[in-house]
């Protein structure tokens with residue numbers, strides 16, 4: 001079984017949204033202290049590293065993490081490469097036959113240095129949501145920290161996807177991933193009420 005890990009390693013200093021909660025893992029109790037076990041403590045923002053957005057992240061009426069359909073995050077997926085584009089809209093996907101594809105992951109390679117949060121990267125144009133819905137796509141994954149640029153307040157990309165039933169997976173690590181068909185597993189944690197969740201995301205070639 002050959003799994004390709006497309007998850008960002010979680011460690012102190014992992015690049016996060018400017019001003020957001022820094023990731024930390026510490027041992028809350030050591031084996032010496034308890035006499036039996038090490039016990040860890042993790043502090044993280046829900047938008048750290050490789051993660052999914054629940055609609056509640058940008059819509060107060062939207063689904064929260066525990067309400068999401070898990071089948072979105074497990075199953076066949078198509079990976080395509082779209083390099084050197086400032087943004088991606090319907091026009092950029094016209095050359096692909098996406099018939100039967102429910103999960104689409106786009107490798108942009110536009111986040112060059114994963115050790116720092118990028119000021120700019122390939123983002124999603126507002127006409128993409130309806131195009132993906134017409135193709136039957138329910139999940140869009142990207143190798144950038146957000147489908148909208150960091151200074152966006154309207155979050156047109158997020159809303160366009162959400163309005164058309166397309167769920168969002170962000171921050172995947174795809175430098176080694178070729179175009180093709182895979183099985184994706186990227187399950188959120190069952191955090192009640194949450195706006196997003198870290199995932200361990202893997203691909204398996206099919």
Ligand SMILES: N[C@@H](CC(=O)c1ccccc1NC=O)C(=O)O
Nearest residue numbers: 017020045047053145146147170
């Ligand atoms: N929309 C971004 C996250 C985001 O906007 C954000 C994440 C953490 C802290 C602040 C954020 N945005 C605005 O203040 C995302 O989808 O991950």
Ligand SMILES: [Zn+2]
Nearest residue numbers: 047053170196
């Ligand atoms: Zn997010």
Ligand SMILES: [Zn+2]
Nearest residue numbers: 053146147170
């Ligand atoms: Zn997002």
